[in-house]
Amino acid sequence: MVTYSLIGISVLVYALQWLLGPVIALHFAFLPQAMSLESYEPWRALTSVFLHGSILHLLLNMYTLWLFGQLLEPMLGRVRFLALYLISGLAGSVGVVLLAAPLGWVLGASGAIFGLMGAFVVIQRRLGGNLTQLYILLAINLGIGFLPGANISWQAHLGGLVGGALVGLIYLETRNRSRRGMQIALLIAFSVALLVVGTVVAGAKLASF
16 A cells, blocks of 8 residues: 555656646755755655656656565555655665765655665565575666766665665564564654754755855
């Protein structure tokens, strides 16, 4: 249900982008400056996850979301899967703050989707699954972001991948029902830490830009 809901929201938002033009991206796409206290709009770190630059961009991301949603949502449950997706999207935006220029625009679900991949790698390693094909897929997709003229935010990919892997690790280490409170506390602490790091680094970069 969550996977299809996320796909539905992304398709609906793209339809609005098509109907209303650049006004949607102007107000909801992410740029590192949005994390600074000078123009504090932290919601852009998540709203940008539901925006896409082209129909091909949307279709590729939604297909990958569908693939990993089929694997992870039944395994984690709806709430934990949604938390993984959103925190990974936030981590992707913070990756842009840390590694990209402070005034560049970013949009797309790729950071969140790389987070799903990162969590799946961590979980499957613990379960002893064969990850060779996934490693190849990750290497190809990360590598594409470094191609000249690709116009792909490898910073968001890397941030989402690391963030998703850490969320997956939290899920593994607190999977017993008796540790559910610790799991929630760690997820909240991680999210707050991402916001703090993003705000501090964005402010520092703008000050020296």
